[in-house]
Amino acid sequence: MALLFPAVGLGLLWKAVTMTRAYRHYGTVELVMTPYPAAIGGQMGGTILVPRLRAQDLITPGAEVTVTLECIYTYVSGSGKNRSRVERILWAERGTPRVEAAGPGVRLAFSFDLPKDLPEADAERSSRYHFWRLSVKADIEGVDLERQYDIPAFKGDARSQSAGHDISAQVRALRDEKSRAAKEAIQSGRLDLPGLSRAMHYQDYGHQIKMRFPMFRNKVLTLFAWVFAGGFGFASSMMLMSAFSGGGFGLLAGLFTIPFVLVAIAASAAALYLPFNRLVVRIDRHRIRTLRSWLYLPVRSRKLAMNQVRHLAIKRTGSTGQGVDKVEHFKLIAVDNQQNKITIAEDLDGQDVAQHFCDYLAERIGVSAISEPNIKATGL
Structure with a gap:
C-alpha cells in the first residue's frame, strides 16, 4: 500500500505529459457537427480538423485512423470510499473516415446512422445518466492522436449534409463480407473458423458426426x-x-x-x-446422443431419435466485451416434436457464424433449421 499512491501519481504524471505532448504536436483538434445536435433516428456526422497532421503521415505502413461513436449508460457503483463510476456501452460503431487535405493539415469526414430506439443524451448529469461519445484515434509513427468529444444527441430524423462518408454503411458492408466468407467456408466443410474452433472439435466420419467441447474452453x-x-x-x-x-x-x-x-x-x-465441464455430442442417422461431464465424471446424458427431431435453432447465451469489441455467444439446440430441447453445440462466437453452422449441420443430418435466437433451451 505504501507504494500505491506514488505509483498512481507517476501514472497521472505520465498521462499529463503524454496529453501535453500530443496537444503541442497536433494543435487544437476541432469537431464540426452536421447535423447539430446528432439526430437519433437520423444521422450524426461532421468533420474533424487536425491542423498539424499531414496527409502523407496516414499513408505510411502501419498508420491507421478510426472514428468511433458510442452511446453509453454510466452510473456510480459502490458506496463510501469504494464508489466508482461504471460505463456500459449500449451501442457503438467504428470505421475509417474520409481524409481530405486542409492546408497543412487534414480534415476527417464521416457520418453515422443512429438507430431510433437508442436513448437521448441526458442534459442533467446525476449519478446515473446516458451520454454520447465520439472518439478519433490515429495510430501513426511518433505521437499518436487520440481525442474524445461528449456530443449532444436527441430524437430526430436530420441527415448529415456535409460528411458524405457513411461509417454505418461501411460497418454493414464489412459484416456482410465476413458473413459471406464464413458461410462459404462452412458450406465447404472448413470448420476451422475462430468462431467455431475456439470451443468445438468437429469430426465427421461419414456414418457419424462427433463434436467435443473440452474443458477450459471458457477462460x-x-x-x-x-x-x-x-x-x-x-x-x-x-x-x-x-x-x-x-x-x-x-x-x-x-x-x-x-x-x-x-x-x-x-x-x-x-x-x-x-472450467471443468465437458460436452460430447454424437449424431448418426438414428439418433442424437449427448454426454455432459465434469472432470470426466458423467453428469447427464440425453438421447433423441432422429425421426423425432423437428428442427435445429440457435439461442443467444451471453456475450463478452462491449461496444465495438462485443462478441455474442450462442448455443445450437435440437427441438423435438414435443418442443423439448437438447443442446448439441455451445460457445459458438457470433450470430452469423452460429446460424451458418446451424444451417450446415441441419442439411448434413437431414432436418430443417430456423433462425430463432430468442428460443430458450433447458437442461444441461
Missing part, C-alpha cells in the same frame, strides 16, 4: 467467475466476522450478509463448474 468467463466469487467470498467473510462479534446488533447485521453469502456460493459453484 474469460472462468476468470470472471473466480474474481466474482473471490470478491463476494471475502466480503461475506468480513461481514460474518463483524456480525459474530457484534452481539445483538451483530445478529441483525448478519441477516444482511445472507444475500452476499448466497451470491458467493453461486459464484463459487460457477467457478468450479465452468
